[in-house]
Structures are given as structure tokens and as C-alpha cells.
Amino acid sequence: MIDPALLVAVPLAGSALPAVASRLRPRTGWPLALGVLLVQSVLAVWVAAAALAGDPVRTQVAGIPAPFGIGLLVDALSAPFVVLIALAALAVLAYTRRGGPRSGAFYSLYLLLIGGLTGVCVTTDVFNLYVFLEISGLASYGMVAQADRGAAALAALKYLLVGTVGASLYLFGVGYAYVATGTLDMAALRAALPAASDPLALAALGLMVLGLSVKVALFPLHTWKPDAYEAAPPGVAALLAALASTVAAYALGRLLLAVFPGVAEAVVDAALLGLAAASIVAGSLLAYRSESVARLLAYSSLAQFGIVVVGFVVATPTAIAGSVVHLIGHAVMKAGSFLVVGLLARTHDVRTVAEYAGLARRSPYVSAGFAVLALGLIGIPPTVGFAGKFYIALGAIEAGSWTAAALVLASTLFGLVYLGRVLERMYVGEGDTHAGPTGAASPGMYAAVAVAVLATLALGGVGPLVEGWLAPVLDGLDAGLAMGVVP
Amino acid sequence: MIVPPAVFLLVAAAVTAVVPRRIGHAAGVLAALGALVVALTTPLGTVTDATLFGFPARPVAVDGFARVVGGVLAFIAAANTVYAYGSGADRQETAIALAYAGASLGAVFAGDWLTLVVCWELMAVAATVLVWRSTAGRAGYRYAVYHQIGGALLIAGVVAHYAATGSFVYAAGIATGLPRVLATAGVLVNVGMLGVHVWIVDTYPRPSVTTSVVLCGFTTKVGVYTLVRVVPGRNVLLAYAGGTMLLFGVTMAILQTDFRRLLSYHIVSQVGYMVAGVGVASGLGYGGAMAHLANNVLYKTLLFMIAGVVLIETGTENLKRLGGLGRAMPATAAAFAVAALAISGIPGFSGFVSKGMVVDSVDAAGLDALWWMLLVGGVGTVISFAKIAYYAFVRADQYGHDPGRATPAQITAMGGIAAVVVGFGLFPDLLLDLLPAGRDAAKVFAASQFEKALGIAAVGLVAFAVLRRPLKRITAVPDLDSVYHPAGAVLRDSVVRAATGVADTLGRSRRSTGVAIYRAASVDVGRPASIGRSVLLLTLVAALVVVFLLS
Amino acid sequence: MLERLPYLAAIALVGIGLAVLVDDEHLVKKVLGLNVFQTGIFLFFVTAAAREGGSAPNVAKAGPYANPLPQVLILTAIVVGVSVTAVALALLVRIHAEYGTLREDAVRAAIEEGRE
Amino acid sequence: MTPLVAALLAFVVAVAVVTALARDVLVATVAFAAYSLGLAVLWVVFDAPDVALTEAAVGAGVVTALFVAVLSRTTRPVGGRSFSLSVSPTVVIVVGALTAALVATVPSLPAVGDPDAPAFDGAAAYYLQETGAYGIDNAVTAVLVVFRGFDTFGEIAVVFTAVVAVLVVRGRGDA
Structure with a gap:
């Protein structure tokens, strides 16, 4: 059996290659990154398949027993994300060969980001999670700043400062959790926290959840996101849109499910539902007001992650499966949308909603692809966007939470309003129909978009699969066992 | 195990999108006819079970209602495609129209709520694209919003139904209580229930001729059909709502001077008959509603085709600017005569029998007031079609129109439908035998029916003669959309701008902590939030969270 | 409360750091504020590691020892902190090269101007 | 104290x-x-x-x-x-609120140096007890390289990330 530590070690160690090799020979960064990511993908799929077919794959690094050492775990909850990270990285890499930044150092950051995000997904140690959060954070700050425009540096700095404050608040929460219990292991924390002195457990919960909420970018903690995604090179925006907040949301979900049940659940649920509702409403409003399509998509993420949080708050097996499906689906659809934005900026030099007028006639296939992705984001069947929302709504109603269900369904309407604006422009707007293309796109760029579009359609039926995978893990939770970790 | 009829049309849609126009349209006609054959020949009770989104589902279930409604929709899809070919529709438009028809058939033959929801949304998307492609302004956007609201309500109802019953497969309607309320509300949007009917008259008169023709037959009819599935059983409130729709629609129709707008209001009124029948829910009521649905699809599509030909050939659809078409366009005029007589319920044409069934079912149910409403509505129908006939076809042309003739394909399509309308009128058993209910109770050619129909027609004609001059003075009649759409825009804009506006106003006022926090909370509305403001918000939320948790 | 004075100081440092991040327009000051903020959290950990009558956790000597774990965590966190600071400062250099100022309001004004 | x-x-x-x-x-x-x-x-x-x-x-x-x-x-x-x-009153109030909220948790924290605090059980006790087995006297070193070596690996990655990120931010154009 493959040690999950390899999933982290391969991209982190491999990250040295592009930076070093490209100093010796130019343009070696991309193929080296491709090689490392191929290895990573094979490992990820292998481990995930093993974890989903049988028992969760777990290991204690250096053989130090739990709960003293650092545990790594690939179970039904983390496996989809491990695979998502690897495959999304490959797809976006295909795009960046022509479309994205091409320096060797950039590809090192690319691999570090992947390694850091994978680490967040597999670790069962709350401090170790912080370390990987910072690796992925630093890598993304650098990647955002890769864009040539000066605004990118300021956007990256804002991302860095806000992101670091968020991560530090998380660390502060870890401090409270440790002082209260003497352990950093998730399973041991779950056992010890409810018995701990109340204010300490609550402060730990509040600060850790808050820190991750910054990374997820729930309203009003989102302000770094639109700037960063708008300023970043399209490939970077796509990669971050696919993975950064997604993995943070996964971590948030795991903490809520595997560490904090039993700590003031009602209050926490109310607070998180409030944040989620604010994200859905405010994100949609802000998206509606956006002129830049990239900003619009970034704001749309607020609303979409609000829905995911609703699923984790409802926390029935159906709703959790819905959140996982929606996280994966959103990653695919949002990354695809950003790739389209980048592609259109390159081929037609358009960036704002107004400039998108009449694009459907000038670029029918790319526009159709964008339309499919947008319909998915709105939540029209049979796309994966529908599947995720449907499961969350179903779970919410099963749990009797009509507020949550209403939020999810209302978000569909909001999505139509702000994405419909773009589609309306593209399809009926009077645009400069005779303007020729301003640049060429590579087959890799089109292929990456096509993969996202096809996945949006094909993943629509993935819900029951995810639900089936999660069932044993969630059963363990219900029995009071820590998630997948040695009880 | 059968091939779902929807698949024929969806495949044809994909083919039509890429092959040359002539071949594509031919493929569309063949596919629609294939779907028709499957719909009519599949034995009742056939079901196909499958898994959809991981749930046991029943994508195809054939019963008498599905057979009739699915069959007529398949037939009309074929006619529409012929008409589209003769009216210059491009291949993308026809492809989307076929997809729309396919989704409608999918919804009709669905045997579970999940399949229904998927087809329902697909219909909304396809129809929205159709409207969007050929309509200036924001009608397409509004269409999408109306149907998304309806779709979300239906999904909510279906999800709640599943939570209550644990199954998506059709049983005795949607679970009562909140699930049924939600689902009914969602379906009523598509039905065009009074109050939410505005999308019909907002959308159908505007787009290209071929798009109007495609749209008029499907969404509301699938809505009525689904209503039977959602709320089985007698529902007097619903029956009266149908009567109200009828009277409202017919009254508004009489006041219109735009050909397609008048017809659109008649969709509201005709759907009223069907809703009344569904509300009565007797064998006769259901049979009448479904038969009327089928007949209505035929003659209403025919009427929209005629309006389209008139618009294409004369360049106007304002009745006050038409005239003399009876002589100039004899074939079209003949088709109009058939359709108008059918919708007016004249014996020998298809509306006569089905309308009579609905009226009789109301009578049998003892709903006297509703019975009178239906009769009065019948008079109104006669008045409005007398109006069209007089202005467009009978009176002499004062405007110097020199209309050409309809194209052969248009005439084929219209003629085909007209033949069926007459056929169902003369041999109503052709249709009624397909229905599971109502056949036996229907007093098809009883003398009382003739008296009623002819009486209504006479009263209607006299009324039109009396009312023609007063009606001339009426110009634009406001409907609820003149409230909804400005209100919607105001609501949307004010909600969106509130944050900015209030923040700006406060920003000009004296500096205070409250103002600063409010402005911080309205982040990003104007321009990107600064780093300081971002961290301030983060700190604020942190403080609130910690205080909230500890208190 | 007094015997928990270091915790109070840690929270005070967190507050001071945040205040600078929020209120000072100078980007260098913001990065300094971030450092103060983070070190406040470090103080929290190291305080939690202290033990009455304890000594540095060197097992060759007699106990009782201070808690080694928070100390290790803070060693890591310090390195993470300096890494973040280095990247932030690199961004500052680039912002200065681009806009000739390190005041955030001035930089934003310059960006706005560039848009119009 | x-x-x-x-x-x-x-x-x-x-x-x-x-x-x-x-x-x-x-x-x-x-x-x-x-x-x-x-x-x-x-x-x-x-x-x-x-x-x-x-x-x-x-x-x-x-x-x-x-x-x-x-x-x-x-x-x-x-x-x-x-x-x-001159510090803006907003900052004072908001930051003050967070500070005050956090101060409210302080009485629940174990007293500084309290040997009975939960932190001294669990992992810390295990580390101190096992350190000798690895031939290392300094428990901090032992935790750093052995017990939580994976963190240290991550820490090295953080430093490398920072170096590369600085290169990217500064250099931008290398091949």
C-alpha cells in the first residue's frame, strides 16, 4: 500500500525541479511539472481507489503512535478531494502551457500549492494542517503576483495580509484547543474537547472556524478574493478557483464533522447558517453588480460556498454528500469558467460583461461551453451543479430545516439573475460582431475548457456514489467515533 | 422497455444543429412522427425503471393521459418543424425547438418527480433560449426568472415530497401539506394561473413568428397535465380559479388589437377550461380537460401559424391596420375559419366536444356559478374571434396591403393541423377512445350540446356587432405586468443599490463608529475594499463570533 | 487574573497588531503590524508551555520541564512568519517600483487613475 | 508571576x-x-x-x-x-471588542505554570518520556526532528515556497 505521505512529499520535493532546472535550461519548467503531476495523479487515484474500495488508508508519520505523532488519512471524505486536486492541477497545467505564466519558478509554486493543498486534505493533526495551509497560502500569494499588472501586486499583498491573519487566527484557535486538551490530534480532540472547560473549547472552535472561513471567503471575510482572482493570470485564477477555497471548505467540513460535534452545536449552527446566508445573498448581489466577469465569478463563489456550508451545518448524510458533490462540481465549473474568461481575454480581448456582448456569434463553441458551465453554476439539471444543490436541499428538508432548504433554492434564482446577465449579453447583446480575433489560443486551452464542460455534465450522477462512499465514515461518526481515525 | 419518445426529438435536435437545413428539418419531422407512433402504439401501463441521480426513477410511464397529450405534442412538433422550414427558421432555432419539444415529451411521459423536474428545467432552458434568440429587450431574461421561480418551487415541493414519502415515483400526487402547496405553486407558474399569467402575454407576442408558434403549444399544456399528477382529486377552488382565468383571459383578449397578443390572452382563457376540468376531477372533467388540452394545442398552434403568415406577408399584426385578407390569402383564411370555429366550440370542429365535456362535468359537479362562467367565457371567445375575422379577413383592405400567399410548407403545416381539427370535430371518438376516462359520460352529439353551442355563437356574434364601435376606442389595456416588471426592477435595483446608496449618504454625514462599520460592511459595492477595511471586517466578525459563542 | 498576566499581554499584542493592520495606511507598517499580531499568538503558546519551577526541556537534566510541544510549534510558526514577511516585503518592493509610494490609499488612487 | x-x-x-x-x-x-x-x-x-x-x-x-x-x-x-x-474610534471599538472577548476566556485558562494543566499530559508527557530512546537530550530537538518531523518537513517547504515566491514576485521573467 502506498503511504499517503507520498501524496504530499512528491509534489513538495518535486517542486525543486522546475525552479532549478529552468535556470540550467530554459523552458524545462512545464514538462517537469507535468511529470511530477502525472506521478502525483497516479498516486492520488491509486490511494483514493484503495480507500474507497476498502478501509480508509491511514498512516502515522515516522511510526509515532496516535495521538502523539502526526497521522495522515485518506478516507471517503478526503479521497475525492485528493483526486480533484491532482486532476484539476493537470487540466489547468494543459492550459498554462500556452496561456499561463511560463517561468520555472512559477511551476515550482504550482507544485508547492498542490503539495500544500493535498497536505491539508490528508492530515489529521490540527497544527500540521496550519503548516500546509501556509504552504498553499504562500504559493498562491506568489502565483497571484505573477501577473504583470501592478494591481496584481497589491491584490496579492491584500490576499497575503488577510490570508495570514486568517491562518493566524486558526493557529490561535489551535492554541486554545491544545491548552484545553493537551493534544493536537483530531480524533483525540474530538474525545477531549466536549469535556474541556467551555470557554476554551468555544474559543478554539470560534477561532479555527473563523480562520478557515477567511480562506473559504465567506461574506464578509471574502474581500481578498475578487481582487486576487481578477488580478491573477487566468490559469492561476482557474487553479485557485478550483482548489484554494474548496480545500479550505473541506477542512472546515472535516473540523465541523470530526472534531467539533458536541461543542455548542446549536449556537455554532446558527452562527454558520448566518454567515452562509449572508454569503449567498451578498455574494449574489455583488456578483450582479460586477462589471468584470472575473470579479462576477469570484463573487459567485461566495454564494456557492455559502451553499456548501449550509450542507455541512445541516450535516445529515445526504446533505454532507451534497456538500462534497457541490464542492467538486463547483471546482470544475468555476475553474472552467475562469479558463473561458482567460481564453476570451486572449482571443477577443474582452473582460467586462458589456464587452461580452454578441460573443455567442463571434465565438459560438466557447460561448456554448460557458453557457453550460453557467447553467451548472445556476443549478440546472442534469449538471453536477444541480446534483449538489439537490442533495443539500434534500438533506435540509429531511432534517426539517426549511430555512436551509429555502436558502439553497433561492440561491438558484440568484444565480440565474447574475449569470443570466452575462448569458444575455453574450447571446442577445449587440456586440462588435465583425471584430476579428486578437490572439490565438492553443489546443491545450480549448481542451482544458472542454474537460470542464464535459465533467460538468458527466458528474451530474456522482451524488449516489459519493453518498455510498461516505456512508461508513458517517456511520462511524454517528456512533461517536472520530472520523476514520483510530478510536 | 421502449425508446422514450423524448429521445427521438432530442437526437433530432442534436442532428439538426449540425446538418444542412433541409435535411435537419426533415429529420425533425421524421423524429416527431416517430415519437408520435411510439406514443400511440405503446401499450398502456408500460413503464421503464431506471436510476436517476442515484434514486429509483421511472423515466417512462405510459397511461391514457400521457398517450393523448404526448401524442398531440409529438404531432404538433412535426407540424411546427414543417412550418419552421417554410417560414425561414434557421437550423439552430429548429434544433432548440426540437429539444424543447423533446423535453416536453419527457415531462409528459415521466413516471417520477425527478425525471419531471429535469425535463421541466430543460424545457425552461430551451424556451428561454428560443425567446432570447429572437426577442429584443429583456423578455427572455424575465421569462427565465419567472420559470426559475416556478422551477425552484416545484423542486422544493418534490424534495419535500421525497422527505415525506421516501420515493420519487408517481403515486397519489405530491404529499399533502407543504410539499403539495409548493409543487402546486411551481406548476401554476407554468400553467399561467391568473396572477402569474403575465409571462405568457409578455413573451409569446414578441419573438419571431416561428418561435411564437413553437412556444404556444407546450409549456402551459405540460403545466396543466402535470397539475393532474400533482393534485389529483376534486378541488373546487382550483375549478373556480380556472373559471376566473377563462373570464379574465377572454375579457383581456377582446380588448386587444395585436393579433398574437390577443391569441396569447386566449391561451390564458383556454387553459382556464382545462384547469376547471382538472379541479372538478370527475372522469368527465379529466377527460374533458385532456381532450380540450389536445384540441387546444392543435387549433392554438394553427392560430399562431396564421398570425405568423399574416405578419410575414403584411408586415403588421395590428388588427386595426389589416383587412381584406379573406380574398388575398384564401388558404390562410380557410385555415383561420377552421381554427376560429374550433376554438369557439362550433359543432363539427374539435373544440365543440371537449368544451362541452368540461361544461357538462361542471354541471354534474353542481358548480352552478362556474357553469355560468364557462358559458359567458364561451361568448367572449366568439366575440374575440369575430373581431379577428372581421378586421383581418372580412372587411375591405384600407391600407393597400399586397400580401403574397403562404409558402407550400406553411400551407402543408396549417392544412395538416386543420385536417386533424376537422377530423376530431367530425369523429370525436378518434380522440376520446384514446382517453382513459370521460368517454362514456360524454354526451357527444346530443341535441342540448348543439343548442348551447349555437346559442353561445349567436349571442357572441350579436355582442360583437354591438360592441365593435365602443371597442374601437379602447387602446392599450394595462395588465399586471405593468406593475410586476417596474416593481421587479425597482426591487432589484433598490436592493442592490441600498448598500451603496445608504453607505454613500452616511459617508457624507458626520464620521462615527456606526457609520464606519456600516460602510465597512457594504464592502466591495463601490470599489474594492482596502486592506485595512478587510482586516477591520475580519476583526469585527471575530469579535462577534467570540462574543456570540461565549455568551 | 494577575497570575495569567502573560495571556493578557498576548491578547494585547494581538489587538495592537490588528489595530495597525487596520488603521495605518503605510504598507510597511501593516507588515510590521502583522508581525506583532503573530508574535502575540506565539506568546500565548510559549506561556502555555511554562511550568512552575520547571526548566528547559532537556532530559539530561532533572525535571520538571517546560512543555516542549508548544515551543516546537512556535519554532515552526516563527519560520512561517518570517517567510510570509519576506514575500510581503518583496511585494512591497514591487508596488513601490510600480507606483512610487507605499501608502495604500495613494496606491489605490494610482490604480483607479490607471483604469480611467 | x-x-x-x-x-x-x-x-x-x-x-x-x-x-x-x-x-x-x-x-x-x-x-x-x-x-x-x-x-x-x-x-x-x-x-x-x-x-x-x-x-x-x-x-x-x-x-x-x-x-x-x-x-x-x-x-x-x-x-x-x-x-x-490619533487612532480612529472605529478601530478602538472593534479591536477592543475582540480583545475584550478574548480576555473573557482568560480566567478559564489554566494558571501560568500550573503543572496540572491538560497540556502537560498527553503528547507532551509522551515526548518527554520517549526522547531518551532516540539518544537526544533536548526534547525540543527530538520533537522537531522525530515526533513531529513532518511539520519540520513542511516548514522547510514553507521556506522554499517563500524563496520561490520572492523570486517570482521580483524576477517575473526568468525562463
């Missing part, structure tokens, strides 16, 4: 305030260096010599050098008073 600790804490907080209020960023940077040194001494008093060493070298040394290097490449603000005492 020894007077020494109290005095050090007072010094550290005071220098932090100076850093915060200094308008001249060079003054603020110098104050920050003093702040780091104060912290380093504090770490020694709290029996954390390894942290103290790192703080002195990295916090006071490297970070200060970085700041000075950046300041030398950019301009300092000119004119005006060197300290600003």
Missing part, C-alpha cells in the same frame, strides 16, 4: 505600542527590533531557549534586516510629527 516577567511583558507591550504609533517607518522598524529582542528574553525566562535563539536570529535579525533593506530601496514618509496619537 515574577516581577521580571511582569517588567518584560510591560516592556514588550510598550515597544509594540511604540511600533504601532510611530509614523516614521524606520523608527517603527527599530522599535520592532527592540520588541523582538524583548520577546527573545521573555522566551528565555519562559524556559524556551531554542525559541529565544530563533527569535533573536530570525525575528530580531533577519526580519529587521529585511525591513531595513526594503526601506533603503523605497522611500520613507517625510515631514510631520514622528508619532501619531
Whole structure:
């Protein structure tokens, strides 16, 4: 059996290659990154398949027993994300060969980001999670700043400062959790926290959840996101849109499910539902007001992650499966949308909603692809966007939470309003129909978009699969066992 | 195990999108006819079970209602495609129209709520694209919003139904209580229930001729059909709502001077008959509603085709600017005569029998007031079609129109439908035998029916003669959309701008902590939030969270 | 409360750091504020590691020892902190090269101007 | 609570305030260096010599050098008073609220140095007990390289990430 530590070690160690090799020979960064990511993908799929077919794959690094050492775990909850990270990285890499930044150092950051995000997904140690959060954070700050425009540096700095404050608040929460219990292991924390002195457990919960909420970018903690995604090179925006907040949301979900049940659940649920509702409403409003399509998509993420949080708050097996499906689906659809934005900026030099007028006639296939992705984001069947929302709504109603269900369904309407604006422009707007293309796109760029579009359609039926995978893990939770970790 | 009829049309849609126009349209006609054959020949009770989104589902279930409604929709899809070919529709438009028809058939033959929801949304998307492609302004956007609201309500109802019953497969309607309320509300949007009917008259008169023709037959009819599935059983409130729709629609129709707008209001009124029948829910009521649905699809599509030909050939659809078409366009005029007589319920044409069934079912149910409403509505129908006939076809042309003739394909399509309308009128058993209910109770050619129909027609004609001059003075009649759409825009804009506006106003006022926090909370509305403001918000939320948790 | 004075100081440092991040327009000051903020959290950990009558956790000597774990965590966190600071400062250099100022309001004004 | 600790804490907080209020960023940077040194001494008093060493070298040394290097490449603000005492009331209220909320948790924390605190059980006890088995005297080193070596691996990755990120931010154009 493959040690999950390899999933982290391969991209982190491999990250040295592009930076070093490209100093010796130019343009070696991309193929080296491709090689490392191929290895990573094979490992990820292998481990995930093993974890989903049988028992969760777990290991204690250096053989130090739990709960003293650092545990790594690939179970039904983390496996989809491990695979998502690897495959999304490959797809976006295909795009960046022509479309994205091409320096060797950039590809090192690319691999570090992947390694850091994978680490967040597999670790069962709350401090170790912080370390990987910072690796992925630093890598993304650098990647955002890769864009040539000066605004990118300021956007990256804002991302860095806000992101670091968020991560530090998380660390502060870890401090409270440790002082209260003497352990950093998730399973041991779950056992010890409810018995701990109340204010300490609550402060730990509040600060850790808050820190991750910054990374997820729930309203009003989102302000770094639109700037960063708008300023970043399209490939970077796509990669971050696919993975950064997604993995943070996964971590948030795991903490809520595997560490904090039993700590003031009602209050926490109310607070998180409030944040989620604010994200859905405010994100949609802000998206509606956006002129830049990239900003619009970034704001749309607020609303979409609000829905995911609703699923984790409802926390029935159906709703959790819905959140996982929606996280994966959103990653695919949002990354695809950003790739389209980048592609259109390159081929037609358009960036704002107004400039998108009449694009459907000038670029029918790319526009159709964008339309499919947008319909998915709105939540029209049979796309994966529908599947995720449907499961969350179903779970919410099963749990009797009509507020949550209403939020999810209302978000569909909001999505139509702000994405419909773009589609309306593209399809009926009077645009400069005779303007020729301003640049060429590579087959890799089109292929990456096509993969996202096809996945949006094909993943629509993935819900029951995810639900089936999660069932044993969630059963363990219900029995009071820590998630997948040695009880 | 059968091939779902929807698949024929969806495949044809994909083919039509890429092959040359002539071949594509031919493929569309063949596919629609294939779907028709499957719909009519599949034995009742056939079901196909499958898994959809991981749930046991029943994508195809054939019963008498599905057979009739699915069959007529398949037939009309074929006619529409012929008409589209003769009216210059491009291949993308026809492809989307076929997809729309396919989704409608999918919804009709669905045997579970999940399949229904998927087809329902697909219909909304396809129809929205159709409207969007050929309509200036924001009608397409509004269409999408109306149907998304309806779709979300239906999904909510279906999800709640599943939570209550644990199954998506059709049983005795949607679970009562909140699930049924939600689902009914969602379906009523598509039905065009009074109050939410505005999308019909907002959308159908505007787009290209071929798009109007495609749209008029499907969404509301699938809505009525689904209503039977959602709320089985007698529902007097619903029956009266149908009567109200009828009277409202017919009254508004009489006041219109735009050909397609008048017809659109008649969709509201005709759907009223069907809703009344569904509300009565007797064998006769259901049979009448479904038969009327089928007949209505035929003659209403025919009427929209005629309006389209008139618009294409004369360049106007304002009745006050038409005239003399009876002589100039004899074939079209003949088709109009058939359709108008059918919708007016004249014996020998298809509306006569089905309308009579609905009226009789109301009578049998003892709903006297509703019975009178239906009769009065019948008079109104006669008045409005007398109006069209007089202005467009009978009176002499004062405007110097020199209309050409309809194209052969248009005439084929219209003629085909007209033949069926007459056929169902003369041999109503052709249709009624397909229905599971109502056949036996229907007093098809009883003398009382003739008296009623002819009486209504006479009263209607006299009324039109009396009312023609007063009606001339009426110009634009406001409907609820003149409230909804400005209100919607105001609501949307004010909600969106509130944050900015209030923040700006406060920003000009004296500096205070409250103002600063409010402005911080309205982040990003104007321009990107600064780093300081971002961290301030983060700190604020942190403080609130910690205080909230500890208190 | 007094015997928990270091915790109070840690929270005070967190507050001071945040205040600078929020209120000072100078980007260098913001990065300094971030450092103060983070070190406040470090103080929290190291305080939690202290033990009455304890000594540095060197097992060759007699106990009782201070808690080694928070100390290790803070060693890591310090390195993470300096890494973040280095990247932030690199961004500052680039912002200065681009806009000739390190005041955030001035930089934003310059960006706005560039848009119009 | 020894007077020494109290005095050090007072010094550290005071220098932090100076850093915060200094308008001249060079003054603020110098104050920050003093702040780091104060912290380093504090770490020694709290029996954390390894942290103290790192703080002195990295916090006071490297970070200060970085700041000075950046300041030398950019301009300092000119004119005006060197300290600003005007802090916006919003900041005071919001930051004060968070601070107050956190202070409310302090009574629940174990007293400083309390040997019965939960933190001394669990992992810490295990580490102290097992350290000898690896032939390492310093438990901090043992935890760093053995028990939580994976963190340290991550830490190295963080440093490498920072180096590459700085390259990307600064260089941008390399092949």
C-alpha cells in the first residue's frame, strides 16, 4: 500500500525541479511539472481507489503512535478531494502551457500549492494542517503576483495580509484547543474537547472556524478574493478557483464533522447558517453588480460556498454528500469558467460583461461551453451543479430545516439573475460582431475548457456514489467515533 | 422497455444543429412522427425503471393521459418543424425547438418527480433560449426568472415530497401539506394561473413568428397535465380559479388589437377550461380537460401559424391596420375559419366536444356559478374571434396591403393541423377512445350540446356587432405586468443599490463608529475594499463570533 | 487574573497588531503590524508551555520541564512568519517600483487613475 | 508571576505600542527590533531557549534586516510629527471588542505554570518520556526532528515556497 505521505512529499520535493532546472535550461519548467503531476495523479487515484474500495488508508508519520505523532488519512471524505486536486492541477497545467505564466519558478509554486493543498486534505493533526495551509497560502500569494499588472501586486499583498491573519487566527484557535486538551490530534480532540472547560473549547472552535472561513471567503471575510482572482493570470485564477477555497471548505467540513460535534452545536449552527446566508445573498448581489466577469465569478463563489456550508451545518448524510458533490462540481465549473474568461481575454480581448456582448456569434463553441458551465453554476439539471444543490436541499428538508432548504433554492434564482446577465449579453447583446480575433489560443486551452464542460455534465450522477462512499465514515461518526481515525 | 419518445426529438435536435437545413428539418419531422407512433402504439401501463441521480426513477410511464397529450405534442412538433422550414427558421432555432419539444415529451411521459423536474428545467432552458434568440429587450431574461421561480418551487415541493414519502415515483400526487402547496405553486407558474399569467402575454407576442408558434403549444399544456399528477382529486377552488382565468383571459383578449397578443390572452382563457376540468376531477372533467388540452394545442398552434403568415406577408399584426385578407390569402383564411370555429366550440370542429365535456362535468359537479362562467367565457371567445375575422379577413383592405400567399410548407403545416381539427370535430371518438376516462359520460352529439353551442355563437356574434364601435376606442389595456416588471426592477435595483446608496449618504454625514462599520460592511459595492477595511471586517466578525459563542 | 498576566499581554499584542493592520495606511507598517499580531499568538503558546519551577526541556537534566510541544510549534510558526514577511516585503518592493509610494490609499488612487 | 516577567511583558507591550504609533517607518522598524529582542528574553525566562535563539536570529535579525533593506530601496514618509496619537474610534471599538472577548476566556485558562494543566499530559508527557530512546537530550530537538518531523518537513517547504515566491514576485521573467 502506498503511504499517503507520498501524496504530499512528491509534489513538495518535486517542486525543486522546475525552479532549478529552468535556470540550467530554459523552458524545462512545464514538462517537469507535468511529470511530477502525472506521478502525483497516479498516486492520488491509486490511494483514493484503495480507500474507497476498502478501509480508509491511514498512516502515522515516522511510526509515532496516535495521538502523539502526526497521522495522515485518506478516507471517503478526503479521497475525492485528493483526486480533484491532482486532476484539476493537470487540466489547468494543459492550459498554462500556452496561456499561463511560463517561468520555472512559477511551476515550482504550482507544485508547492498542490503539495500544500493535498497536505491539508490528508492530515489529521490540527497544527500540521496550519503548516500546509501556509504552504498553499504562500504559493498562491506568489502565483497571484505573477501577473504583470501592478494591481496584481497589491491584490496579492491584500490576499497575503488577510490570508495570514486568517491562518493566524486558526493557529490561535489551535492554541486554545491544545491548552484545553493537551493534544493536537483530531480524533483525540474530538474525545477531549466536549469535556474541556467551555470557554476554551468555544474559543478554539470560534477561532479555527473563523480562520478557515477567511480562506473559504465567506461574506464578509471574502474581500481578498475578487481582487486576487481578477488580478491573477487566468490559469492561476482557474487553479485557485478550483482548489484554494474548496480545500479550505473541506477542512472546515472535516473540523465541523470530526472534531467539533458536541461543542455548542446549536449556537455554532446558527452562527454558520448566518454567515452562509449572508454569503449567498451578498455574494449574489455583488456578483450582479460586477462589471468584470472575473470579479462576477469570484463573487459567485461566495454564494456557492455559502451553499456548501449550509450542507455541512445541516450535516445529515445526504446533505454532507451534497456538500462534497457541490464542492467538486463547483471546482470544475468555476475553474472552467475562469479558463473561458482567460481564453476570451486572449482571443477577443474582452473582460467586462458589456464587452461580452454578441460573443455567442463571434465565438459560438466557447460561448456554448460557458453557457453550460453557467447553467451548472445556476443549478440546472442534469449538471453536477444541480446534483449538489439537490442533495443539500434534500438533506435540509429531511432534517426539517426549511430555512436551509429555502436558502439553497433561492440561491438558484440568484444565480440565474447574475449569470443570466452575462448569458444575455453574450447571446442577445449587440456586440462588435465583425471584430476579428486578437490572439490565438492553443489546443491545450480549448481542451482544458472542454474537460470542464464535459465533467460538468458527466458528474451530474456522482451524488449516489459519493453518498455510498461516505456512508461508513458517517456511520462511524454517528456512533461517536472520530472520523476514520483510530478510536 | 421502449425508446422514450423524448429521445427521438432530442437526437433530432442534436442532428439538426449540425446538418444542412433541409435535411435537419426533415429529420425533425421524421423524429416527431416517430415519437408520435411510439406514443400511440405503446401499450398502456408500460413503464421503464431506471436510476436517476442515484434514486429509483421511472423515466417512462405510459397511461391514457400521457398517450393523448404526448401524442398531440409529438404531432404538433412535426407540424411546427414543417412550418419552421417554410417560414425561414434557421437550423439552430429548429434544433432548440426540437429539444424543447423533446423535453416536453419527457415531462409528459415521466413516471417520477425527478425525471419531471429535469425535463421541466430543460424545457425552461430551451424556451428561454428560443425567446432570447429572437426577442429584443429583456423578455427572455424575465421569462427565465419567472420559470426559475416556478422551477425552484416545484423542486422544493418534490424534495419535500421525497422527505415525506421516501420515493420519487408517481403515486397519489405530491404529499399533502407543504410539499403539495409548493409543487402546486411551481406548476401554476407554468400553467399561467391568473396572477402569474403575465409571462405568457409578455413573451409569446414578441419573438419571431416561428418561435411564437413553437412556444404556444407546450409549456402551459405540460403545466396543466402535470397539475393532474400533482393534485389529483376534486378541488373546487382550483375549478373556480380556472373559471376566473377563462373570464379574465377572454375579457383581456377582446380588448386587444395585436393579433398574437390577443391569441396569447386566449391561451390564458383556454387553459382556464382545462384547469376547471382538472379541479372538478370527475372522469368527465379529466377527460374533458385532456381532450380540450389536445384540441387546444392543435387549433392554438394553427392560430399562431396564421398570425405568423399574416405578419410575414403584411408586415403588421395590428388588427386595426389589416383587412381584406379573406380574398388575398384564401388558404390562410380557410385555415383561420377552421381554427376560429374550433376554438369557439362550433359543432363539427374539435373544440365543440371537449368544451362541452368540461361544461357538462361542471354541471354534474353542481358548480352552478362556474357553469355560468364557462358559458359567458364561451361568448367572449366568439366575440374575440369575430373581431379577428372581421378586421383581418372580412372587411375591405384600407391600407393597400399586397400580401403574397403562404409558402407550400406553411400551407402543408396549417392544412395538416386543420385536417386533424376537422377530423376530431367530425369523429370525436378518434380522440376520446384514446382517453382513459370521460368517454362514456360524454354526451357527444346530443341535441342540448348543439343548442348551447349555437346559442353561445349567436349571442357572441350579436355582442360583437354591438360592441365593435365602443371597442374601437379602447387602446392599450394595462395588465399586471405593468406593475410586476417596474416593481421587479425597482426591487432589484433598490436592493442592490441600498448598500451603496445608504453607505454613500452616511459617508457624507458626520464620521462615527456606526457609520464606519456600516460602510465597512457594504464592502466591495463601490470599489474594492482596502486592506485595512478587510482586516477591520475580519476583526469585527471575530469579535462577534467570540462574543456570540461565549455568551 | 494577575497570575495569567502573560495571556493578557498576548491578547494585547494581538489587538495592537490588528489595530495597525487596520488603521495605518503605510504598507510597511501593516507588515510590521502583522508581525506583532503573530508574535502575540506565539506568546500565548510559549506561556502555555511554562511550568512552575520547571526548566528547559532537556532530559539530561532533572525535571520538571517546560512543555516542549508548544515551543516546537512556535519554532515552526516563527519560520512561517518570517517567510510570509519576506514575500510581503518583496511585494512591497514591487508596488513601490510600480507606483512610487507605499501608502495604500495613494496606491489605490494610482490604480483607479490607471483604469480611467 | 515574577516581577521580571511582569517588567518584560510591560516592556514588550510598550515597544509594540511604540511600533504601532510611530509614523516614521524606520523608527517603527527599530522599535520592532527592540520588541523582538524583548520577546527573545521573555522566551528565555519562559524556559524556551531554542525559541529565544530563533527569535533573536530570525525575528530580531533577519526580519529587521529585511525591513531595513526594503526601506533603503523605497522611500520613507517625510515631514510631520514622528508619532501619531490619533487612532480612529472605529478601530478602538472593534479591536477592543475582540480583545475584550478574548480576555473573557482568560480566567478559564489554566494558571501560568500550573503543572496540572491538560497540556502537560498527553503528547507532551509522551515526548518527554520517549526522547531518551532516540539518544537526544533536548526534547525540543527530538520533537522537531522525530515526533513531529513532518511539520519540520513542511516548514522547510514553507521556506522554499517563500524563496520561490520572492523570486517570482521580483524576477517575473526568468525562463
